[in-house]
Amino acid sequence: MSDYNDKELVDSIESGEWKSVNNFDDIKTKLMIAASETVRISKRDVEVLKTKAMEEGIPYQTLVTSILHKYVTGKLTDVSKKKSPDVPLKTR
Secondary structure (H helix, E strand, O other): OOHHHHHHHHHHHHOOOOOOOOOHHHHHHHHHHHHOOOOOOOHHHHHHHHHHHHHHOOOHHHHHHHHHHHHHOOOOOOHHHOOOOOOOOOOO
16 A cells, blocks of 8 residues: 555545444455355366465465466466577587
């Protein structure tokens, strides 16, 4: 969060735009449940993901989240489609 956004939030709170609620824990629980999703992945794919995550030294859930985020933001690249650099072959 930038300093500008921090100031904007503080100003918003101080001006009374925010109100307390009695059932905060209930609302928080409902929002957290709504924010999570279940994705079905085959056991074989999960095992491969776990192996790849171990190679990277991260939890497999973190790897899955990273892959999904890169995909939806258009930043996931297909390395099999990358061209190899043009390197001249040795001739005899």
